[in-house]
Amino acid sequence: MRHGNNKRKFGRVRKVRNALINSLALNLIIREKIKTTEPKAKELRPFMEKLVTSAKKGDIATRRLVIAKLSNRRPEVKKLFEVIAPKYADRKGGYTRVLKLGSRKSDGAPMAVIEFV
Secondary structure, three states: OOOOOOOOOOOOOHHHHHHHHHHHHHHHHHHOEEEEEHHHHHHHHHHHHHHHHHHHHOOHHHHHHHHHHOOOOHHHHHHHHHHHHHHOOOOOOOOEEEEEEEEOOOOOOEEEEEEEO
């Protein structure tokens, strides 16, 4: 039974999987729109939603928690807190959108774009 197992594994061990999500999140913060496979985009969405919700608080304790989650990347955290989070101050959720693109030519993997709304 899969009770409570709601994360995708992507055929990776836990620390590599966490590094993948971390890298995707950092790239999304930097570029504000990335193209990736559909399962990766769907897995990234709740991670980013929680980060933006935390960043909306804006206090120092939350900033330190977000820095720890994003593996000590301070410029990206600064952009998250000072540029991205204020845009969504009056929004209660749904900061990202996943748009399906179709299949990748080489291996047929379903592709998607994830971006901030």
